[in-house]
Amino acid sequence: AMGVLAIEETPLLIESLRAGPPAPDNRAGDVSVIWDLMIHDLDLAAMxxxxxxxxxxxxxxxxxxxxIDEANAQFTYASGGVARLMASRAAEARQRSMHVVYPSGEISIDFLTRQLVNTTPYDVRVEIAADLPDPLGAADEGFYAACLGLGRSPVPAHGTVGAVAMAEAAEKSVLAKLDG
Known part of the structure; x- marks a missing residue:
């Protein structure tokens, strides 16, 4: 949903929370919560x-x-900005939220209730179902078409590269403390 923003400012702070109970079918049980859940917020932060x-x-x-089933990571950037991300697959209830502080104001989104607080001058829409009824399906179709050489991927690769680097750094940092 954040991808539709055309904001020319770099955030001062990004805080995200992505938590929920363990997947009943042990989905993504072969990777840490960083690669399972946090990766989506790392991707947004990199973008x-x-x-x-x-x-x-x-x-x-x-x-x-x-x-790793629960992780907190804080990244600092040359701009002076900070991204604080929390992910858990050992929580009681599902939570999906993001709070972004810009020089011109703040945006807070609860992705589950679609509640939005926006004090920036930018127009932010959280209800995109009319334009994109199946975002995951559209992403998959776009990726598949790009693999076949039929078009460009709708997802820019530069954010993904940053997200992977951030995930690797966070995982390394956590494991050094747990197993060090």
């Missing part, structure tokens, strides 16, 4: 902050799997 983070501090714990 908004840029790929060049200057530092990472992360912590986490194993709860019900051999992998």
């Amino acid at each position: 908004m902050m840029g790929n060049e983070f200057t530092g990472v501090m992360a912590s986490g714990k194993r709860v019900h799997s051999d992998h």
